[in-house]
Each structure stands twice: as C-alpha cells, then as structure tokens.
Amino acid sequence: MTTVPPDPMLPVQPNPPIPQNPPIPQNPLLHPDPLPRWPEIDAAHVEPGMTIVLAEVADWLAALEADAARVAAGVVTGKAAFERLAAGLERISDRLETTWGAVGHLLSVRNSDALRAAHDAVQPAVVQFSLRVGQSRPLCEAWRALQAPDALAALDAGQRRLVETNLRDAELAGVGLDGVIRDRFNAIQTELAEAATTFQNHVLDATKAWGLDFADAGLAATLPPSLRGLLAQMWSTAHADEAPATPDAGPWRVTLDGPVLVPFLQHCVRRDLRETVYRAHVQRASAGDHDNTPLVHRILALRHEFAGLLGYPDYAALSLATKMAPDAATARLLLDDLHTASRPAAERDLAELASLARDRGADEAADLRPWDVAFWAERLREARFDVTDEQLRPWFPLPRVLDGTFRLVERLFGVRIEAADGAAPVWHDDV
Secondary structure (H helix, E strand, C coil), rough: CCCCCCCCCCCCCCCCCCCCCCCCCCHHCCCCCCCCHHHHHCCCHHHHHHHHHHHHHHHHHHHHHHHHHHHHHHCCHHHHHHHHHHHHHHHHHHHHHHHHHHHHHHHHHHHHHHHHHHHHHHHHHHHHHHHHHHHHHHHHHHHHHCHHHHHHCCCHHHHCCCCCCCCHHHHHCCCCCCHHHHHHHHHHHHHHHHHHHHHHHHHHHHHCCCEEEECCHHHHHHHCHHHHHHHHHHHHCCCCCCCCEEEECCCCCECCCCHHHHHHHHHHCCCCHHHHHHHHCCCCCHHHHCCCHHHHHHHHHHHHHHHHHHCCCHHHHHHHHHCCCCCCHHHHHHHHHHHHHHHHHHHHHHHHHHHHHCCCCCCCHHHCCCCHHHHHHHHHHHHHHHHHHHHHHHHCCHHHHHHHHHHHHHHHCCCCCCCCCCCCCCCCCCC
C-alpha cells in the first residue's frame, strides 16, 4: 500500500492563524466577541458589515475549493480530507450565521423601517453566496471522491452520513444545473427569500396594527388581575399621548400578541368579543395593505417551478427528499392514522365542554365554536381541580421557576449556570 505524502500546498489547519493583537473593527456587527453586541448594532451597520463578511467568506470559499480539488484528485483522502472539507464549510457557515443571523434576529425582535431596508438591500447577495456554496462543483466532486470504498472505509458512521447529506444538499441546491436553467433556479431562490421576508413583515405589521379598546369596568372585573394589568399596559402603550391607564380603572386594550390573546380567549365572558379577537387573529395579513394572499400563491408557484427544475414532480416530493417519509402518500397515511386515532378522544373532550356550558346555561352550548373552546376548557379545569391560574401564580414567580429550571439542567447535564446580568449584551432591557 502506497502512502501519499502530505501536499505542501494544502494547509495543515483549515483556518489561518489568528493575529495576537487583531485590530478591533469599528462596526459592532463584525466584533470578535462571542456574543453579538446587540445594543450597538443598528441599521447603518448592516450593509457595510455584510459587504465585508461576504468578501471574507468568498475568499475562504475560493481557498476551500482549491483544497477540494486536491481531495477530488486523490492527493488527500480519508479522514484528513473529510476534516478539511467539513471544517472549511463550518468556518464559512459559522461566520455567516453569526453576522447575518444577528441581523435576522434583530429584524424579528427590534423591527424598524430602517432595519428592513438594510436587510432587503443585503439579502440578495447573501442568497447568491449561499447558492454559490451549494452549487460549488469542486466541493461536490470532493464529496463524491470521499464516497469511494477506500475513502469511506477510513470514516466513521457519522462522517459517512455527512458525506451523503452534503452530496444530497448539493443536488438540492442545483449543483447539477447549467446555463439558463441554473439562472432561473437562482432567480427563484432569491425571489423566494424576498417573499418570505415580506410575508413575515406583513404578519408583524398586521398584528401590530390591530387592537380592541374597551372601557367596560364590569367586563374588566371578570378578567384575572394579571390580565387586566397587561391590557391596561397595552392601552397606555398605544395611547402614549394620553393619561396612562390603570388595571382597575382602565381603559384596556386587547391585542393579538400571544401573552394577551391566549388569556383573553380563556377568560373573556363575552362570546362576541372572543369571536372578534379570534377572527382577527386567524385572519391576520389576509386583507388590505398587509394581504399575504397573492404572496402565498406566488410562493406556491415558485416552489412548484423550482422543484420541477430539480426533477421532482412537485414541492412535496422535493421537501421529503430530506425527511424520513419516502413519499407524500406515506406522509398522508400517517396523518390519516393520527386523525383516526385521535378523533374519538377529541370528540369526547368537546362533548364534555358542551356539557359544562349547558349546565351553566350558556347559549353556545349547542354549537361550540373555535373561539369558545379555550374559554370552556379553562372553566372545566377550574371546576375539576378547584384552582385558577391566579391562585397558582404566587407559587411560581419567575425567579423561582428559573432557579428550578437551571438546577434541573445542572443535575441532568453536569453544567453550572450563573447569571450574566450586565455582562452579556441584550437587545432589550427586559431580556
């Protein structure tokens, strides 16, 4: 057996050495701290920061492709080849995820028009670079070289699986496409990314735009004190130019935010208001300036088209290429089996809620609707266990719950968790 000597052109380490005193970048998005510097990052940093990152990872990809060519040529094989390829890809993806992921997170939790514009300006370049990585033929050929029997023999089961999935992902990224077909495929991916962002923004805007104000003290008195306080806070936030509301005197405002929506549907005694809030929630972004309906049709059409470009009959078949079910028929059979098994229990539960509503003389007892279920489920729980959330609340304050959770994690995994208040940067004072 001939031993191939190490290639002097192939670096021993996939990453270049880190300077002892690297210059600290002015852009907080590029700072080497292990955690993003959330309070310092704003929209103005996104485009210049991501331009630098994309140029940086493009250089890394070029170097990795040169290494991949040597792997494909058999100069380096087996575990050493796998580790170099895997480490190089991990380095690129980690750099992108750290910076672009921070931008995406801020878009979710600190959304603004300026941040949206900065995100939209950079997103096409990020998508195109991701496609370039996925469609890299030098990398694909290197992974194929590692599928040779002698190369696979040197890898463990996990590494062999990663070789297989990297090749699969390359095929799904369009590595086998050429010419105008590849151009169309890439254009579809860019449009889909933009459509997903627009979809999320529409949902967020529609959620923020809706609110139901009321001043009925009698209705408010039927709600738990904690919910009254939250609804008063929501009103004060929406009407910042007016005198603040109080939990007991109001006014109050119902929104579609989860911490408000869920307890309101559980405790509001007025069925008409429950229906109004429920319908507003399920119909978000389905009309007006934030209507996602045309966008949904466009996304479905684009998905069907790019699945066809990859040789799949539809998007469902493409989606299942990375999942356990062999085809859509098998997935549907599982859903049908779950439906058959669970429906009798669901019907019994609904009958129990209707019986309680009937016993209490509620008009809706004969026809419970989706906006009634949470309300009567809460009443059933209170009747069955003689306890309410408000009675339990003093026993589970946040510090005690966190302490119990952390102690459980420490016992299970042998780690120690300490508070980093003031030490770790956060994107909002409440975090």
